[in-house]
Amino acid sequence: MVHKHLPGESIEQKIEESIEEDKFIRFLGHKVVGVADTLGKLTNLFLQILFWIGKKPIDFKNITKQMTEVGVNSLTVTSLTSLSTGMVLALQTGAASKNILNEPLYVGTAVGFAIVKELGPVLTAVVIAGRVGAAITAELGTMKVTEQIDALYTLGANPVKYLVVPRFLSCVLMVPILTIYSSLIGIMGGYFVSVYKLSIPGARYYHDIIDFMKVGDIMHGLIKCVIFGIIIALISCYKGFTTEGGAEGVGKATTQSVVISMVLILVSDTFLTNILQFFRIG
Amino acid sequence: MIKLIDLYKKFGSHPVLQGLNLEIEDGKTIVIIGRSGCGKSVTLKHIVGLLKCDSGSIEVDGVDITKLVPLELQEIQKRFGFLFQGAALFDSMSVYENVSFGLRTQNIMTHENDIKERVAECLRLVGLEGIENTMPADLSGGMRKRVGLARAIAAKPQYILYDEPTTGIDPIMSDAVNELILDMKQKLQITSIVVTHDMVSAYKIADRIAMMYEGKIVQTGTPVEIKNTDNPIVKQFITGSAKGPITLENRG
Ligand SMILES: Nc1ncnc2c1ncn2[C@@H]1O[C@H](COP(=O)(O)OP(=O)(O)OP(=O)(O)O)[C@@H](O)[C@H]1O
Ligand SMILES: [Mg+2]
Numbered sequence: 001m002v003h004k005h006l007p008g009e010s011i012e013q014k015i016e017e018s019i020e021e022d023k024f025i026r027f028l029g030h031k032v033v034g035v036a037d038t039l040g041k042l043t044n045l046f047l048q049i050l051f052w053i054g055k056k057p058i059d060f061k062n063i064t065k066q067m068t069e070v071g072v073n074s075l076t077v078t079s080l081t082s083l084s085t086g087m088v089l090a091l092q093t094g095a096a097s098k099n100i101l102n103e104p105l106y107v108g109t110a111v112g113f114a115i116v117k118e119l120g121p122v123l124t125a126v127v128i129a130g131r132v133g134a135a136i137t138a139e140l141g142t143m144k145v146t147e148q149i150d151a152l153y154t155l156g157a158n159p160v161k162y163l164v165v166p167r168f169l170s171c172v173l174m175v176p177i178l179t180i181y182s183s184l185i186g187i188m189g190g191y192f193v194s195v196y197k198l199s200i201p202g203a204r205y206y207h208d209i210i211d212f213m214k215v216g217d218i219m220h221g222l223i224k225c226v227i228f229g230i231i232i233a234l235i236s237c238y239k240g241f242t243t244e245g246g247a248e249g250v251g252k253a254t255t256q257s258v259v260i261s262m263v264l265i266l267v268s269d270t271f272l273t274n275i276l277q278f279f280r281i282g
Numbered sequence: 283m284i285k286l287i288d289l290y291k292k293f294g295s296h297p298v299l300q301g302l303n304l305e306i307e308d309g310k311t312i313v314i315i316g317r318s319g320c321g322k323s324v325t326l327k328h329i330v331g332l333l334k335c336d337s338g339s340i341e342v343d344g345v346d347i348t349k350l351v352p353l354e355l356q357e358i359q360k361r362f363g364f365l366f367q368g369a370a371l372f373d374s375m376s377v378y379e380n381v382s383f384g385l386r387t388q389n390i391m392t393h394e395n396d397i398k399e400r401v402a403e404c405l406r407l408v409g410l411e412g413i414e415n416t417m418p419a420d421l422s423g424g425m426r427k428r429v430g431l432a433r434a435i436a437a438k439p440q441y442i443l444y445d446e447p448t449t450g451i452d453p454i455m456s457d458a459v460n461e462l463i464l465d466m467k468q469k470l471q472i473t474s475i476v477v478t479h480d481m482v483s484a485y486k487i488a489d490r491i492a493m494m495y496e497g498k499i500v501q502t503g504t505p506v507e508i509k510n511t512d513n514p515i516v517k518q519f520i521t522g523s524a525k526g527p528i529t530l531e532n533r534g
Contacts, residue, residue, distance in 0.1 A: 139374075147370035150332045154364040155384035155433070158356065162387075 045160070045238055046230075049168050052161040059166060066170040070132050074178060077131060078124050082182035085119055086111060086189030094198040104198045108208030111190035116213065116221045117282055120183035122269055125228035128175055129261035133236040136167055137257035140240025141250040149241065159241070168233040175229035176222050183221070220282025224272050228265050235261045283308050284329060284441065284473075289338035290497075291324060298324050299335065300497030311467055311474040312502075313484040315519065316494030317528065322477040323367055325494070326443045329475065330362045331355045342441075360388055363439035367446050367477075369430035371418040377429050378414035381405065384437040404432035407462055409455060424451040431459065435466065442466065444476045448483050456483060463487050481520055485509070493519060495528070 089111045094104040140163060143149050152159045187209065194200040239257035243249050276282055284306040291299040298321040306312050314322050327333040328340060331347050339346045347358055363384075371380050381401045385391045391400060405411055408428040418426060427450055434442055444463070448456040460483050466472040478484050484491055485505045492502040493516045501513050511517055518526030 143372075146373075147366050147368060148372055150327070151364070151366060151370040151372070153332060153356075153359060154330055154362055155437075156356065156360050156388040157383070 041242075042234055042238055045164070045241075046234060048160045049164055049234075052158065052165050053169070055161060059162070062162075062166040063169055066166040067174060069135070070128065070167075070170040071174040071178060074128060074131055074174075075181070078127050078178050078182040079185050081123050081127055082115070082120060082186035083189040085123060086115060086186030086191075087193045089114055089119070089186075090190035090193035091197065094194065094200075098198075104194070104200055106208055107194050107198065107200060108190065108205040109212050111194075112187055112209035112213055113217065115183050115186040115190075116217055118221075118269070118273075120179050120186060121221050121224040121228060122265060124179040124182050125175055125225065125232065125265045126262055128171070128178065128229075129232050129236075129265060130258055132171065133232045133261045134254050134258050136233075136236035137240045137243070137254045138250055140237060141243030141253045144241060144243045145246055145249060164233075164237045167237060168230075171233035172226055172229040175232070176225040179221065179225045214282070216280070217282040220276050223276060223281065224269065227268065227272060231264050231268065232261050235264065283341075283343060284475075285339075285341040286325070286329070287339045287341070289325075289328060289340070290336045291321075291328070291333065292336055298497055299328070299338075302338070302494070302498055304492055304499050304502070306473060306475060307489075308473050309467065309471045310489040311463060311476060311487050313476045313478060313488035313491045314494055315478065315481075315484060315491060317519070318479075320494050321497060322494060323445055326364070326445055326475065326477060329443060330359055330364055360437075361440040363434035363437065363442040365427075365430050365434040365442070365444045365447055367449075369418075369426040371426055371429055371433070373418045375418075376414065377405070377410075377416050377418065377421075380418065380429060381414075381433045381436050383433065388437055390437050400436060401432075404436045405429075407435070408432045409458055424455065427451060428455070428459070431462075435462075438470060439472070441473045441475070444474065444478075446477055446479065448478060448480045456480065459483075460486050481522075495519075 090107050093110040094107050097103065097105045097107070140149070143163075149159050149163075152162060191202065191205055194205045195202050236257045239253045239260070243253040245252075286302055286304040289299045289302040291297075302321075302325065304312075304314075304325075314325065316322050324333060328335055329342075331340075331350075335348060339348050341347070342358055342361070345358065347355060350358065371377075372383065375383070378401055381404055382397045385397050385400060391397045401414065402411070405413065408431050410425060410428055410432070413421075413425075413429075418429065421429065427447070431444075431447060434444070447459050447463070451459065463474055463476065464487055467474060474487075476484075476487060488505050490502055491505055491508045492499045493508070493513075494500070495515050501508070501511060501516050503511070508516060508520065511520075514527050518528050524530075
């Protein structure tokens with residue numbers, strides 16, 4: 001704002017101050033409205049997905065392609081993450097209980113529960129958000145800025161049905177499947193450390209897990225995975241569809257998509273754990 | 283018949299359409315001319331419902347498409363073919379898949395052989411026989427444009443919207459594209475709306491030419507009427523002079 005200040009003009013200053021305050025309130029208002037607006041649009045996208053999900057013809061070719069992309073191609077990186085997490089968990093709990101109890105006790109229980117209920121779902125989801133979520137946003141974002149999404153409309157294909165539904169389905173199905181797989185790998189990692197480093201008998205490690213783990217605990221982990229899958233698919237598709245501003249815009253949208261998904265996964269995990277415990281699932 | 287009535291559109295605080303009126307008769311070719319950035323592409327996108335106007339109405343065969351819900355709009359969109367300014371080819375698909383895309387999604391053809399024939403025919407019309415298996419990334423700019431053209435006409439829509447069909451194409455091929463647009467009108471009674479900066483092409487294909495300036499149509503007329511116009515804005519534009527009422531700072 002270009003403004004001439006004359007000396008001793010206190011009224012003018014007051015007005016200026018009140019404008020400043022007003023600006024601050026406006027700024028806050030903008031943020032609140034912005035968040036509410038985004039939430040509304042995300043809900044809208046979610047409803048559209050639900051609307052199109054069962055509509056024929058079902059695009060098996062595309063769905064298979066996306067499942068391969070999300071599932072098979074993420075195997076290596078999720079295996080590595082969970083293997084080392086399982087090993088490190090065993091090392092730490094082993095060391096801790098040795099310090100306190102002079103003997104590594106219940107290492108299997110600690111590793112098993114931590115992995116099945118928390119680390120398996122969260123780590124897998126975070127890895128998928130980084131790998132697949134980024135790819136989805138970058139691809140859809142590029143399609144948006146090069147008008148390919150507009151082209152879909154003019155050729156009679158609904159972008160939500162054609163692009164979002166296959167990605168949504170593969171995230172929602174593949175995150176749990178990958179989590180089951182990576183949890184097993186993680187538990188195996190813990191087994192190796194327990195047996196070869198901590199000298200716990202293999203049967204003992206196994207029983208420490210099996211004797212305490214219930215179906216509810218496994219459900220607890222799986223329900224989280226499904227929610228995380230929904231978060232990843234929704235955020236990455238939404239960010240892709242709302243990309244603007246050429247190559248730079250695609251880069252920005254991709255980064256935002258990954259950061260938002262990861263934060264949402266970690267934050268929602270706390271809430272989910274509370275809710276699931278309230279309903280006595282695990 | 284397409285009628286644009288009193289269209290207004292702003293992007294942020296930047297007004298692009300400011301009371302635009304235009305009528306497009308069936309079976310005719312109308313050419314829209316105007317300076318770069320004046321809102322020609324934006325106008326085309328409004329006609330197919332890709333952009334929503336702030337106020338005004340767009341009638342397609344008597345139906346106001348600004349009032350339709352998405353699923354109804356999707357039905358109307360099937361009457362249109364659209365050539366995008368940047369071609370907008372699906373780059374994860376081959377040329378064949380691109381051109382056949384609309385035939386499949388709109389269930390126009392189901393037999394693979396019919397589809398193959400139609401794709402080959404469309405590619406021949408744009409002078410690109412036998413490139414079915416090429417990926418868009420491996421094509422030149424002009425070739426991409428022509429594949430986009432083939433894709434737009436494949437489903438034989440009632441209306442075809444061309445955003446700069448001859449830009450980036452050599453003069454000989456440009457003339458072939460002009461002939462193609464004329465042909466579609468004569469043989470299939472297709473209504474065409476063409477945005478172009480190429481005045482030679484405009485005079486050749488147009489039944490009517492509409493000049494856009496500052497978010498409005500300032501004059502429409504037959505090519506002869508436009509050539510002999512008294513309107514200083516139109517006159518300056520078609521003769522391509524830097525001197526006149528349109529100055530360089532005046533943006534759309
Ligand atoms: N999605 C959008 N968001 C914001 N502004 C836009 C958007 N699309 C177009 N504009 C603005 O609208 C104006 C008109 O754009 P348009 O693409 O219609 O121009 P044009 O007449 O087709 O120009 P050209 O002949 O160069 O293709 C431009 O100033 C552009 O910046
Ligand atoms: Mg344009």
